[in-house]
Amino acid sequence: MQSHTPPSNLHGIVTNVATKLMGATSSNASTVSTEALAELVSYLDVDVSFLRHNDHKIRATVLVAEWPVRPYIPDPDPLHTIYFADADPIFAMAENAKEPVIVRPQAQGEDYRQRIAEAGGAPMISLATVPLLSGDVTTGVLGFVKFGDREWGEDEINALTVVATMFAQVQARTNIEEQLTYHAAHDDLTGLPNRRTLLAHLDDRLAAHRPGPVPVLLLSLGRLKSINDYLGHVAGDQFIQGFAAELRMAMDGLGLVARIGGDEFVAVPSETMDLAETRRLAENLTARLTEYVTIAGEVINRIVSIGVATGSPGRDSPSDLLRRADEALVSAKAARVDRIGVFSREMLARREIRADMELHLRHAIETDALTVEYLPEVDMPTGKVLAVEALVRWQHPTRGLLLPDLFIPVAESLNLTGELGEWVLNAACADMARWRANGVGFDTMLRINVSPVQLVATGLVDTIAGTLEKFGLEGTALGVEITESTLINDLISTRATLCGLTEIGIDIAIDDFGTGFSGMEMVRTLPVSTLKIDRGFVREIDTSADDLAIVRALIGLARALDLTVVAEGVETDGAARSLLREGCSRAQGFLFCRPLPAAATEQLLAQGSVATTVAT
Structure with a gap:
């Protein structure tokens, strides 16, 4: 605390205190208030001063500043929070006081001395307290104590009332500041930090x-x-x-x-x-x-x-x-x-790859940075190529060749499946037209995958018909594959679209059959021509009785509905033989051929078949 000569009159002291309190904020209010109390104690020639705020929610008075500061403050401090229900008469008066209260030993009668005795025989003091008011609410008290007797002049009490008003203004201002600070740092709904x-x-x-x-x-x-x-x-x-x-x-x-x-x-x-x-x-x-x-x-x-x-x-x-x-x-x-x-670090790597794809997939579609490979569908006994499934790939400039399992979910999250599907349709039909121009692929079907978004969108039939016409292809040259779960998303729109596609000669295949919810009735009532058995049931069909039973049931369903059945993901001779024994001769999988670029696919179509050693 800096030493200085206090002003010689009440007007000067009030002016000095006002100047100090003008700079008070929630962060320095206690320090500034202590300095102001020190100046008032010096001028008034009293022994103790205090500034307390009332917390009416808990009915208590809370110490904000005091002068002189006690050399030793115990923990917990018995003077910091005093509940009005337990307070002595002097503190109790501060709860709702609206006018200054003066207490002098010489001016008090027997009633006062009795209350002092009840409070534990406190020493005789001269006390002046002035309430801090906010409207009709007593928000605190400003107090001054002189050990022994002291006469309080009317001009002094008036000056202290002005000072108390200033302290009340500081209190209101810092309360608002603290509330703003609190709300800036906390969640409004839960009160937790934000x-x-x-x-x-x-x-x-x-x-x-x-x-x-x-x-x-x-x-x-x-x-x-x-x-x-x-x-x-x-x-x-x-x-x-x-x-x-x-x-x-x-x-x-x-x-x-x-x-x-x-x-x-x-x-x-x-x-x-x-x-x-x-x-x-x-x-x-x-x-x-x-x-x-x-x-x-x-x-x-x-x-x-x-x-x-x-x-x-x-x-x-x-x-x-x-x-x-x-x-x-x-x-x-x-x-x-x-x-x-x-x-794990692998998680972060996957997130980085996904973020990269989200940023660049649209540009890749617009600039033809994608490519299409073709997975042959063959007749297992002869190896004859019956169809080729168009599979989109992304030749990423820094991450190499990306498979659709990586970027299709990204396309879905960005609502790009429609644009991506249309790009694949155009690219695959262009390749088919080129193959036929070179004299191959006339008896081979081109299969493309259609997303749920495309299937329920208006205009898909017209888009496909226009693309076929653009490249000089007939409808029977094309097959459309939809996933089984897609069928239940919007059955009315799906049925209308599928009927429109079959009217122009397009084969409709249900992909990954057996994993969804379509059931016999739905398949029976839709214009579906082909069922493709999901690879999950095919992979271990020769060793798993459960998988064999499921595949047998699916083949029986296809036979009962007069549908073509194709097994996906055939990778072993054992699986191929089991399928043939159950009456499924059409398949695709790495046992016969891996996906091929367009040029290699053209060469395969020129040969007409793949090598096969499958026998029943």
């Missing part, structure tokens, strides 16, 4: 001088969308609030808990942990948080998925650590077993 606070915390934990590893658990609360849709957003908010409260209790004293988005929360344990230790914590949280809860009268099984990751101080950033936890969470949701995913 993403900004989490990032600041992780930034500190990941500083070079801090210990590590730094653990992070990213939690996703399942079924929130269903609750919002079915029970309403009020119920959804209750669901989130209940989970936040449970998570806060589960992590009590163990670290920071934050909400960073709709159904996502982050827990950062205070202690350093490796991945194994962090996973054990995740298992404990899962056991505690996965339970039945009642929301809006409905009993709901609360499901939690957790992604686990750790970061190294001085090397990893908060975004690095959260990205790893997010990748682990994706893995946890996909697993559907214990719903806990632990980060």
Whole structure:
């Protein structure tokens, strides 16, 4: 505290205090208030001063500043928070006082002395207190104590009333500032720290001088969308609030808990942990948080998925650590077993590849950076090539040849399946037209895959018909493959589209048959010509009685409906022989031929068949 000569009049002291308090903020209000009290104590020649704020929620008065500052403050400080119910008469008066209160030993009668005695025989003092007011609410008290007797002049009390008003203004201003700061750092719905606070915390934990590893658990609360849709957003908010409260209790004293988005929360344990230790914590949280809860009268099984990751101080950033936890969470949701995913480098590599594809797939379609390879469909006894299935590939400039299993999901997420499918249709028909121009492929069907988006989109029949006309191909030259599960997405639109395709001569095949939900009735009522048995049932048909029984049933269904049946994924002689014994002679798979580029496919069509040694 800097020494200075106080002003010689009340007007000067009030002006000095006002100047100090004008610069008060939530971060320095206590210090500035202490300096102002020191100046007032010096001018008024009193022994003690204090500034206290009222907390009416808990009915208590809380110490904000004092002068002189006590040389030793015990912990806990008995003067910091005093509850009005337990307070002595002097403190109790501060709860709702609206006018200054003056207490002098000489001016008090027997009643005052009795109250002092009840309070424990406190020393005789002269006290002046002035309430801090906000409208009709008493928000605090400004007090001055003189040991012994002191006369308080009216001008002094008036000046202190002005000063108390200034302190009340500071209190109101800092309260607003603290509220804004709080809301900027916390989630409105749950009161938990928000993403900004989490990032600041992780930034500190990941500083070079801090210990590590730094653990992070990213939690996703399942079924929130269903609750919002079915029970309403009020119920959804209750669901989130209940989970936040449970998570806060589960992590009590163990670290920071934050909400960073709709159904996502982050827990950062205070202690350093490796991945194994962090996973054990995740298992404990899962056991505690996965339970039945009642929301809006409905009993709901609360499901939690957790992604686990750790970061190294001085090397990893908060975004690095959260990205790893997010990748682990994706893995946890996909697993559907214990719903806990632990980060690995392979996860990050997959995420980087996906991000790369999301950025560049549209450009690849627009610039013909894709290519088509063809997988022959053969008659197993003779090796004759009956059809070729067009399979799209992406010759990525830095990642090499990418198979559709990698980028088709990306195309779906970007709503590019329609554009991609149209590109494949044009490229494959162009190749077929070129083969026929060179005198081959006239008795071979070209099969292309059609996505669910294409199937229900208006204009697919016209698009395919226009493409066939563009390249001089008849409808019977083309076969369309759709996955079995596609049939139930929009049965009315699907039936109309398939009927339109068959009217122009196109063969309709159900791909991956046996894995979906179509059933005999749906297949019977749709204009389907071919069933392609999923490779999962074919691979071990010669050693698995279950697979053999399924394939036998599917072949029997195809025979009963007079449909062509094709086995996919034939890779062994044993599987091929088993299929032939069950009456399936058409197949495709690596046993006969791998996918070929267009030029090599043309050569194969010129030969007319592949080498085969399959015998029943």
